[in-house]
Every structure is written in C-alpha cells, then in structure tokens.
Amino acid sequence: MRNHTNTNANRRKFLKAAGSTGLLMGVAGCLGDQSDEAPANGNGDDDGDSDSGSDAAPEAGDTELVMTTSTSGSASFAAGQGIAAIINEYSDSLFLDVQTSDGSGENIGKLDRDEADMGYACDWNMVEFDEGEIDLTYTPYQVFHWFHIAWPLVTHHEWESAAEITSDSRVSPAPAGATGTRRPLEIALEHEIGGEYEDVSFGYADQGAAMSEGRLDVGVTPYINFDMEPGYVQELKSTVDLNMLEWTDETASALEEDDRVTTVEFDASWIDGYRFRPENPLVTMTNCKMFVRDDYPYDPIYNFLSTLWDNREELADYHAQLEPYTDDEHWVAFPWAQEIPFHPAAADFYEEVGLWEDDFIRGEEA
Structure with a gap:
C-alpha cells in the first residue's frame, strides 16, 4: 500500500x-x-x-x-x-x-x-x-x-482415451516452463500410463504444424472460464482431425483423490470441430x-x-x-x-x- x-x-x-x-x-x-x-x-x-x-x-x-x-x-x-x-x-x-x-x-x-x-x-x-x-x-x-481454465488432452490419432498413449508417443503437456499447467497433466499421465511417454515441448499455436508433420502425437487445448476457445485452438482443429482424450475411470478416481491436482467435469457439449469429443470429460484445470x-x-x-x-x-x-x-x-x-x-x-x-x-x-x- x-x-x-x-x-x-x-x-x-x-x-x-x-x-x-x-x-x-x-x-x-x-x-x-x-x-x-x-x-x-x-x-x-x-x-x-x-x-x-x-x-x-x-x-x-x-x-x-x-x-x-x-x-x-x-x-x-x-x-x-x-x-x-x-x-x-x-x-x-x-x-x-x-x-x-x-x-x-x-x-x-x-x-x-x-x-x-x-x-x-x-x-x-x-x-x-x-x-x-x-x-x-x-x-x-x-x-x-x-x-x-480447463485443459483436455488432444490428439490427431483416432484414440479416444489417454490410456492409448504409448511409450514412444510424443506428448507436450504444455510448453516447457509452464509449471502450473504441465505438472498436473504430468501427474495425470503418471496415474494413467505410469508417465511412460516421450516428453516434448511445443507452443500452443505450434501444435497444429507439429501434429501435421508427425512431430507431436498429443497436445493440450485451453478453455478459458470453460466457455472461451482461443483462435489457435480453432486453427488446430482446421489443420488436423482432432480427438479430445478421456481419462479411464480408474485414473479419474485417482485424480479426484489426488490433492495436488484440481479436476472438474467439463461441459464440452458446446464445442464443435472435433472428430471425437466427450460430452463431460474429467479434465485438469488451472484455478x-x-x-x-x-x-x-x-x-x-x-x-x-x-x-x-x-x-x-x-x-x-x-x-x-x-x-x-x-x-x-x-x-x-x-x-x-x-x-x-x-x-x-x-x-x-x-x-x-x-x-x-x-x-x-x-x-x-x-
């Protein structure tokens, strides 16, 4: 003061x-x-x-x-x-x-x-x-x-669950240094697949090019206050066919019990342009x-x-x-x-x- x-x-x-x-x-x-x-x-x-x-x-x-x-x-x-x-x-x-x-x-x-x-x-x-x-x-x-902000994982593959991510999948949970977003998603991936994947880092607006060129398998999209979609997410959906991934029930239960991670059932029913999109996926969130x-x-x-x-x-x-x-x-x-x-x-x-x-x-x- x-x-x-x-x-x-x-x-x-x-x-x-x-x-x-x-x-x-x-x-x-x-x-x-x-x-x-x-x-x-x-x-x-x-x-x-x-x-x-x-x-x-x-x-x-x-x-x-x-x-x-x-x-x-x-x-x-x-x-x-x-x-x-x-x-x-x-x-x-x-x-x-x-x-x-x-x-x-x-x-x-x-x-x-x-x-x-x-x-x-x-x-x-x-x-x-x-x-x-x-x-x-x-x-x-x-x-x-x-x-x-809600943070669903997304992929250009025809996967519907994060459990389909493999040890050689290139995953960018968020750009390097974005600790507040990256760490909760890393914890979620540890629950889901034991953290076994190739960790890479791409800027949010660079994910479309990286996916279309085969340099990125899984990225992340933000939904601000749960009802705002940035323009670069719309561009990502127009660049590749995009799936929004779900966590398995076992991982969802583990995340809800993990005090380090904030999760929410995200109403995604208003979002179009995805090849696959759950109606109410559990997602990590920034608060x-x-x-x-x-x-x-x-x-x-x-x-x-x-x-x-x-x-x-x-x-x-x-x-x-x-x-x-x-x-x-x-x-x-x-x-x-x-x-x-x-x-x-x-x-x-x-x-x-x-x-x-x-x-x-x-x-x-x-």
Missing part, C-alpha cells in the same frame, strides 16, 4: 481496452516460459518488465494499490487495465496501478519483496506453498477469483485468484471490492475475461483446496453480499 501526496490533473484518463476480441490476444492460464500467459498467436510480448501501460497518476491522499499480472501481451494484463479503469474512475480513495510480470511465480515473489500489493496466483502455486516448496515471509490471503499479503490493511481491500462490485456491469466493456463478474458466483468460484484464508475485508464483503460459505476461512486482521 502506498500513500501519495502529489497531484496530477490528468488523473483517470483511461482508454478502454479492446473488448471481447482482446481475449484472442492472450490466454490467461499458467502457461509459457515462466509466464502464466500463452498469446493466441503463439508469440506475444513476454518481456516481463514492470510496465503499467498507463500514464495516469494518483491524486493527493490516494492509496495506491499496485497489482501485478502477467506479460504485456497477455489477457491478464489487459483485463487488469480494465479493472484499473473502473477503480480509478469511481473510487475516491484508491488508485490502482496494474503492472506486468512473468506470471504467478513472479507475482508471489514481488509481494514477498514488497514490490506489489496484489497479484494473482494459481492452485499449483498453493500446492507448492502448502508443501513448503515456496518459502515466503507472509501468508497469501485470497481477495477474488481471477480465472479458471487462479487475486491475493494479497496477510498484513495488508483492511480498508483498501474493502473499498476495492465494493467499487468493483457496484460497477461490475461495466467490466465486460473492457475485456472478455471480465465478463463473468456479472455472475455473482464468479467472484468466489472454485475455492482453493488448500486452506488459504480470505483477507478479512474480503470475508466481510462477501458475507454482506451473500456469497460467503461456511467452509471459507476468514484470515486474521493485521
């Missing part, structure tokens, strides 16, 4: 980000080379610099809240700018500065170094935190749900939240959430990733399996608007 005493007459001058077409510029998910984003064209700007993307500045007396997202070509950064537009237009006490990063792993570190106040992290980050693999000087406190440190003050978080809530109907005008916030349940969707508390201001806010559940955990006030 940063208090400012300078003035700036150009405050709150924002341009709306591209609307729903902005989704095709980047996929929000634990993807890419240390990044949580996979640009729809497979390239994108992954410089990871701390760029706010705006010349706006806080007014005297404002509390500045720095939000760290992902790379500058990503959907998360664009969506964050949309949230900043709302906060900086309607709040009389907050100024939101949205900055780029390399994704959730860097976001966690930035909060640890007090370089940011809020950022997003994903369920795999919380697995690592819960198992002591990440050493932090703070406890993450949830604020609101950011996004979720990401905006979070703060446990010592972050109460009032800025409460004011942040109340301002967003009161103006949530406008969020979709800024980016497609923000459209689900018109559905009240999206704000607290898919709670992390790990016992990660909500910030006390968020807990009080959600209780007031009727979204608090008995099994949610309220954090201690700083």
Whole structure:
C-alpha cells in the first residue's frame, strides 16, 4: 500500500481496452516460459518488465494499490487495465496501478519483496506453498477469483482415451516452463500410463504444424472460464482431425483423490470441430485468484471490492475475461483446496453480499 501526496490533473484518463476480441490476444492460464500467459498467436510480448501501460497518476491522499499480472501481451494484463479503469474512475480513495510480470511465480515473489500489493496466483502455486516448496515471509490471503481454465488432452490419432498413449508417443503437456499447467497433466499421465511417454515441448499455436508433420502425437487445448476457445485452438482443429482424450475411470478416481491436482467435469457439449469429443470429460484445470499479503490493511481491500462490485456491469466493456463478474458466483468460484484464508475485508464483503460459505476461512486482521 502506498500513500501519495502529489497531484496530477490528468488523473483517470483511461482508454478502454479492446473488448471481447482482446481475449484472442492472450490466454490467461499458467502457461509459457515462466509466464502464466500463452498469446493466441503463439508469440506475444513476454518481456516481463514492470510496465503499467498507463500514464495516469494518483491524486493527493490516494492509496495506491499496485497489482501485478502477467506479460504485456497477455489477457491478464489487459483485463487488469480494465479493472484499473473502473477503480480509478469511481473510487475516491484508491488508485490502482496494474503492472506486468512473468506470471504467478513472479507475482508471489514481488509481494514477498514488497514490490506489489496484489497479484494473482494459481492452485499449483498453493500446492507448492502448502508443501513448503515456496518459502515466503507472509501468508497469501485470497481477495477474488481471477480465472479458471480447463485443459483436455488432444490428439490427431483416432484414440479416444489417454490410456492409448504409448511409450514412444510424443506428448507436450504444455510448453516447457509452464509449471502450473504441465505438472498436473504430468501427474495425470503418471496415474494413467505410469508417465511412460516421450516428453516434448511445443507452443500452443505450434501444435497444429507439429501434429501435421508427425512431430507431436498429443497436445493440450485451453478453455478459458470453460466457455472461451482461443483462435489457435480453432486453427488446430482446421489443420488436423482432432480427438479430445478421456481419462479411464480408474485414473479419474485417482485424480479426484489426488490433492495436488484440481479436476472438474467439463461441459464440452458446446464445442464443435472435433472428430471425437466427450460430452463431460474429467479434465485438469488451472484455478487462479487475486491475493494479497496477510498484513495488508483492511480498508483498501474493502473499498476495492465494493467499487468493483457496484460497477461490475461495466467490466465486460473492457475485456472478455471480465465478463463473468456479472455472475455473482464468479467472484468466489472454485475455492482453493488448500486452506488459504480470505483477507478479512474480503470475508466481510462477501458475507454482506451473500456469497460467503461456511467452509471459507476468514484470515486474521493485521
């Protein structure tokens, strides 16, 4: 949290980000080379610099809240700018500065170094935190749900089950470095076939060419918030005949019992263009939240959430990733399996608007 005493007459001058077409510029998910984003064209700007993307500045007396997202070509950064537009237009006490990063792993570190106040992290980050693999000087406190992605495996072969993958099959569970997506799929493949396959790495937009040239047997496709299909997935389906793979019942049961992996029965009935597609396959998923440190003050978080809530109907005008916030349940969707508390201001806010559940955990006030 940063208090400012300078003035700036150009405050709150924002341009709306591209609307729903902005989704095709980047996929929000634990993807890419240390990044949580996979640009729809497979390239994108992954410089990871701390760029706010705006010349706006806080007014005297404002509390500045720095939000760290992902790379500058990503959907998360664009969506964050949309949230900043709302906060900086309607709040009389907050100024939101949205900055780029390399994704959730860097976001966690930035909060640890007090370089940011809020950022997003994903369920795999919380697995690592819960198992002591990440050493932090703070406890993450949830604020609101950011996004979720379904990750079905796909192949150009006429296979219908992941059990048909063989030891010489070339499988790209996700690009190298995309730990939050890759590790759950690797765990699932360990349950299914003992992890016996040839591990390769392709960018999401490169999978079509790799399959058509015989360099890739199994890849993966993301479905953002379960109802958005990136353009490069549509291109993949037009390049090769594509099957969406199912896990066997035995593997599905094992995954549902494995606390390291988040799974969901994915309603795929709306998706066309596949040669074979199950109606409701069990898939691994990425589940990401905006979070703060446990010592972050109460009032800025409460004011942040109340301002967003009161103006949530406008969020979709800024980016497609923000459209689900018109559905009240999206704000607290898919709670992390790990016992990660909500910030006390968020807990009080959600209780007031009727979204608090008995099994949610309220954090201690700083």
